[in-house]
Each structure stands twice: as C-alpha cells, then as structure tokens.
Amino acid sequence: MSVDRSGKVKMMQGNQACAEGAIAAGCRFFAGYPITPSSEIAETMSRNLPGIGGKFIQMEDELGAMGATIGASLTGVKSMTATSGPGFSLKQENIGYACMAEVPCVIVNVMRGGPSTGMPTLPSQMDVQQARWGTHGDHSIIALVACSAQETYEQTVRAFNLAERFMTPVILLLDEIVGHTTEKVVIPDQSDIEIVSREKPEESPEDYLPYRETETGIPVLAKFGTGYRYNVTGLCHDSTGFPTNDSEEIEKNIRRIVRKIEDNRNQIIDYREKMTGDAEVIIFAYGSVSRSARSAVAMCREEGIKAGILEPTVIWPFCYNKVRELAEQVNTFVVPEMNLGQMAREVKLGVEGKAEVVSLNRIDGEPIKPAQIVEKVKEVV
Numbered sequence: 476m477s478v479d480r481s482g483k484v485k486m487m488q489g490n491q492a493c494a495e496g497a498i499a500a501g502c503r504f505f506a507g508y509p510i511t512p513s514s515e516i517a518e519t520m521s522r523n524l525p526g527i528g529g530k531f532i533q534m535e536d537e538l539g540a541m542g543a544t545i546g547a548s549l550t551g552v553k554s555m556t557a558t559s560g561p562g563f564s565l566k567q568e569n570i571g572y573a574c575m576a577e578v579p580c581v582i583v584n585v586m587r588g589g590p591s592t593g594m595p596t597l598p599s600q601m602d603v604q605q606a607r608w609g610t611h612g613d614h615s616i617i618a619l620v621a622c623s624a625q626e627t628y629e630q631t632v633r634a635f636n637l638a639e640r641f642m643t644p645v646i647l648l649l650d651e652i653v654g655h656t657t658e659k660v661v662i663p664d665q666s667d668i669e670i671v672s673r674e675k676p677e678e679s680p681e682d683y684l685p686y687r688e689t690e691t692g693i694p695v696l697a698k699f700g701t702g703y704r705y706n707v708t709g710l711c712h713d714s715t716g717f718p719t720n721d722s723e724e725i726e727k728n729i730r731r732i733v734r735k736i737e738d739n740r741n742q743i744i745d746y747r748e749k750m751t752g753d754a755e756v757i758i759f760a761y762g763s764v765s766r767s768a769r770s771a772v773a774m775c776r777e778e779g780i781k782a783g784i785l786e787p788t789v790i791w792p793f794c795y796n797k798v799r800e801l802a803e804q805v806n807t808f809v810v811p812e813m814n815l816g817q818m819a820r821e822v823k824l825g826v827e828g829k830a831e832v833v834s835l836n837r838i839d840g841e842p843i844k845p846a847q848i849v850e851k852v853k854e855v856v
Contacts, residue, residue, distance in 0.1 A: 484661050489653040492624040492660050493583055494519035496631030497555050499668055502581070503529035504554040506543035508536055508562060511595045512651040513585035516557040537562040541569035541582070548573075548580045549707060551673075551698030553635055557583035561592055563602060563609070570644055571610030572709040574732065577686075577694050579638035579673060581631070583647045585654040588840050597840030598651035600762055600813040604820075606646045607791050613729060615736035617743060618646040618791035621653055622765045624660045630788065636671035637743065641735055642693050648790070650813070652763035652842060676703065684714045686728070692735035740792045747786040748797075750776065754783030756856055757801050759810045759822050761787050764843050768811060771848035778849075780856055790818065798825030807855045811835040811843045831855065 487495070494516050497505070505520040507513075521531040530547070534540040540556045547554040558566060563584045573580055586602045588594030593601075602609075606618040617637050621627040630647055638645040674695045676683050685705040686694050697703030706716035711725045719725065736743065750772060751757060760768035765786045775782035785801065787794050798821075802808070808830055810819040816834040823832045835851045837843050 484659055486657055487624055487660050488515055488655055488657050489621070489624040489627045489649055490515035490585065490655065491519050492628040493557070493631050493647070493649070494523065495660075495662065496628040497581070497635065498523055498527065499665060500632040500635035501553045501670055501672070502555050502635060503527070504544070504547035504552045505529070505556065506532045506534050506540040506547070506554070507556050507558065508534055508540050510559050510562045512587055512654050513557045513559045513583065515654070516583060516585070537565035538569060541566040544580050545569060545573050545576070545578050548578050549696070549699050553639070555581040555583065557585070559585045560587045560589050560602065563605065567609045571612060571614070573644040574610065574614045574616070575709045576707050577642045577696065577732065578644070579642050580644050581634045581638055581647060582644055583631075583649065586648060586650040588838065594840045596651070598763065598813060598842065599838065599840070600650055600764070600817070601838070603648065603790060603814070604817045606648055613733065615733045616646065616791050617641070617643060617736060617789070618648055619789050620648045620761045620787065622762055622786070623653065624656060624658045626788070627653060628660055628662070632668060636669065639671045639673045641739070642673065642696065643736065648762065650762050680704065685716045686712065686714045688714065688731070692731045692738070736792065743789060744792055744794050745788045746794050746797060747788065749784050751783035751785065751801060753781055755781040755805055756783070756807045756809060756852055757805050758782060758784045758848060758852070759798070759808050759818070760784065760812070761790060761818065764811050764813060767843050767845045768848055770845035771852070774845060774849050775852055780852060782852055793821045793825070795821070795825040798822055799827060799829070802826035802829040805830055807831045807833060809833050809835060809848065809851050809855065811848050811851070813837050813843065
C-alpha cells in the first residue's frame with residue numbers, strides 16, 4: 476500500500492486505515508506481536524514505517540511490545556501497539572505503568588470474542604469494560620471507538636492527539652468487523668490534519684522537575700537523550716519522579732493523574748446523534764453495531780416509530796450528561812451490543828432511573844442485524 480498522503484480516495488480495510496492514520500498523526504514507532512484480527516495493522520506498519528524513517532519491531536510477546544512502546548515514547552517518538560483479546564490482557568500491567576508514569580502512547584484493540592482465546596476470527600465488543608478497568612488501581616483512561624474504516628483513520632489521529640495533549644495512554648477499540656471491512660477512505664492532505672505534539676520543558680536541565688505541579692495537572696516530560704535526566708517509575712512518586720511513601724505526595728499524585736482527564740471530560744467526550752429531537756426511544760450504539768442501528772432508526776421512522784440514535788465515539792470518559800439529558804425526554808433506551816450488556820450498565824447509571832434501559836445482546840460471533848434492533852424497539856414502545 477502506498478504511503479502517499481496527497482488527499483486521495485483509497486479502498487482499504489479498517490486495520491489498514493488505522494495504520495495510515497497513525498503515520499499521518501506522526502507515529503514513527505510500532506511494537507507488536509501478531510494476533511488475529513489485528514495483524515494487518517502490524518503488517519502495514521512494518522511495510523510503511525521504514526520508508527519514512529520510522530521503526531517497526533516484532534517483540535517476543537505482548538508484554539514486551541507494550542514495554543517497547545513506552546520506552547520509545549520516552550525518547551519523544553510517537554508510538555503505538557496493536558493487539559486483540561488475550562494480547563490486550565497481557566498488556567494491562569504495562570498500560571498501568573504508562574498511566575502512572577504518564578507516558579503518551581496509543582493501544583489499538585481489535586476486539587474478538589472471549590474469554591481466553593475465545594473466537595479469534597469473529598467479532599465482539601467484550602473488552603469495553605476491560606478498557607476502563609483492565610489495569611488495577613484508581614486511574615482514568617481515554618478510550619475511543621470507530622464504526623468504519625474512514626472513522627478508524629480519523630480516530631487514530633485523534634487518539635495520538637489526545638495522548639500527546641494529556642500525557643496518557645489512549646486506547647482505540649475496533650472490532651473484527653471494522654478491522655476487516657474493506658471500504659472507501661478519503662485520505663486528507665497532510666496539511667489539513669490537525670497534529671498535536673507534547674509540550675517541551677522551558678526550564679534548564681538543572682531546574683527541571685518532570686512531575687512539577689502545573690495549572691492543568693499535565694506534566695511536561697523531556698525527551699530522553701536531550702540533556703534532561705529524570706527517573707521514571709510505576710511506583711507512586713513525587714515531583715522528581717523518584718518513589719515516595721509520603722502519604723500527602725501519594726494522594727496528590729494519584730488525584731492529579733485522574734483529574735487531568737476528568738476535569739477535561741467535555742473536551743474529550745464526543746458523540747453523534749440523529750433524530751433525537753422528537754424521539755420517544757433512543758438507540759444507544761457504538762462501533763460496528765451503530766451501522767445496523769442507523770438502518771434500524773430509518774426502518775422505525777418508516778413505520779411511524781419515533782426512534783433516534785446516540786453514537787458515542789468516545790466511550791471513556793462516558794457521556795453520562797448527554798444520556799441524562801435525553802432521559803428527560805424519552806421513555807426508553809435500547810442498547811444493542813455484542814456482549815452481555817457492558818455499556819448498558821453505563822447507560823443505566825446515566826439515566827438515573829428516568830428512563831428504562833433495555834439490552835439487546837449477541838455473543839455468538841454474529842453481527843446484530845437492523846431487523847433485530849427494530850424488533851426490540853417494537854417490544855418496548
């Protein structure tokens with residue numbers, strides 16, 4: 476596949492679009508390990524990175540891949556890894572390390588059925604809660620989703636921008652359908668793509684503190700190899716980066732790591748809504764299921780059922796306020812998803828009892844069809 480970025484229309488898989496978006500965002504390092512259904516991301520990066528001065532490395536396992544991604548990022552290089560199911564589980568310890576050390580990077584998880592090795596070639600959305608709570612300890616996380624190859628390209632770029640802005644790992648959740656569907660993608664001219672890069676320290680190496688308190692709570696980490704020397708650890712640390720057992724420093728550190736994301740929820744959260752103005756029932760859908768949900772809304776409207784759709788493109792932080800707002804006007808939310816109701820739980824928290832939340836679940840590796848959603852809507856209206 477060409478690495479030309481001249482604004483052309485191309486046919487490509489969602490996985491290939493992910494790799495293209497990463498390179499457009501400035502990614503120049505990829506570490507990974509082959510795993511279905513994400514392997515095309517690694518394959519595309521292995522072909523394209525060397526030609527533009529980037530580095531690709533196949534690690535011995537997923538733990539090493541995540542560690543290498545963190546290490547490359549500390550040198551100032553925009554870095555990414557991609558995996559699925561079991562590999563995402565193996566990455567969790569080092570994802571937690573990146574949260575604590577505040578190292579920006581992007582982790583792509585092309586979801587498949589589980590638990591364990593589960594259904595390697597079939598789609599699911601079983602990892603959405605794992606994306607939020609997969610690594611232990613109190614932390615906040617940013618997780619994006621995509622429903623098409625075009626959106627995968629765009630969301631990959633945004634994932635890098637959010638990672639660099641908030642100095643945090645960012646997760647992009649696709650699913651096997653999105654990853655392997657080949658469709659049209661418009662590649663914009665590079666000059667039209669918004670690119671965010673991490674800040675650089677203004678003070679001298681002698682006065683530099685990597686985790687100094689800032690107005691935003693976001694640290695300014697110098698690139699390794701530029702004359703700034705500091706400690707990086709997964710332990711609770713003070714402003715110097717060295718471990719501490721001081722209870723005040725520990726609390727301040729953890730609260731700041733959470734606050735830098737939670738205080739900026741409104742700038743991170745994103746969603747699409749259609750036909751919600753007069754809706755009596757809302758279909759809440761994400762990822763590939765939202766494609767079926769859009770058709771279901773059109774079918775409902777043809778039959779005189781006032782259905783609307785809410786499609787989050789960011790699932791963490793969750794759009795509780797928007798759900799609460801819509802719960803004031805509708806009687807029911809229908810939540811179709813390829814799991815046993817993981818996002819329906821969050822919708823229930825958001826409606827605060829003001830509307831009924833009905834799940835439509837499928838876990839057999841088959842996609843949810845528009846007719847199934849329409850049937851469920853008819854049951855509740």
